[in-house]
Amino acid sequence: MKKHIALSLGLILLVVTACASAESAAPIKMEITAWAGVEPAQLAADLGYYAKRGANVQVVRFSAYTDGIQALREGRVAVGMQTLDDVIRGIALGHKLKVVLFTDYSYGGDGIVARKEIRKLTDLRGKRVGVETGSVSHYSLLQAIAKTGLTEADFTIVSIPAWEIKKNFLAGSIDAGVTWEPYLTETAREGNGHILVTSVDYPRTIVTTMAMSENLIQQRRADAQKIVAAYFDALAYTKTNQDHAYELMGKAEGVTRQEFAEHAAGLQFFNLPANRHAFNPQHGETMYAQTNAIIDFLYTRGLIKTRLTAQDVLDGSFIQALP
Helix, strand or coil: CHHHHHHHHHHHHHHHHHHHHHHHHCCEEEEEECCHHHHHHHHHHHCCHHHHHCCCEEEEEECCHHHHHHHHHCCCCCEEEEEHHHHHHHHHCCCCEEEEEEEEEECCCEEEEEECCCCCHHHHCCCEEECCCCCHHHHHHHHHHCCCCCCHHHCEEECCCHHHHHHHHHHCCCCEEEEECCHHHHHHHHCCEEEEEECCCCCCCCEEEEEEEHHHHHHCHHHHHHHHHHHHHHHHHHHHCHHHHHHHHHHHHCCCHHHHHHHHCCEEECCHHHHHHHCCCCCCCCHHHHHHHHHHHHHHCCCCCCCCCHHHHECCHHHHCCC
């Protein structure tokens, strides 16, 4: 009898151990949608940096950004490359996510296109401005006008997704619009308008991140740390081997090296020192303040129902653990 019990317990232990091993060996799925700022995550896979660090990562590319958002929220992937505001929205909906690093912020890649007679921001008074309400583009519009004395009440907001600004501008249904490249330049050129301001004028407003599920962080923390380390390996390679890195990252997006370089020119990458600064709440200008500002924007407009704090969103422990 005792032998049977011992044998049964041994078999149970063997099964549990095998399941745990299988879980730890299973590939960690990471979603990416084409955006120059997040392509170092793809580059890390292409150069074998995840494997060199000992992490089994499977990159899953989505053509539609919203599909990638849903994949992370539904647990079909464990790592996602998404804008800070979208991660906040997901957490507010009850999805267990954390931002573990910042990839980039728009620095010229987003902006406001306007009719030629609109020469300065105050000329928007009484005009029709296209922007997707409640989006990070809407938030950036408010940052752009913050020091001008204008408020949203001074012009008419027409809610339009960024990729439809061009069509509406050409049709004459709006006088100005908030969008990003390549739509920004195309709209100005084809609509006989001009670029009024860009995100150079309101930096660190449109920020992209690497977010992870709390399940991954809790159950496979060592692997999560390896992923973060491999990401910065790829970013370091980009700095020392830019032409080759841009060629590979451009290939992932289906564009040439030169085209990718043009896209990358409109953003600033967050390197490791920048991430250390961003995750340090002791500094006055960190991403904690920016995260809280975006939370306030979303909450006061009823776009999220839970009053979060930056601590609910950010996890700087992986950055802090890097040498």
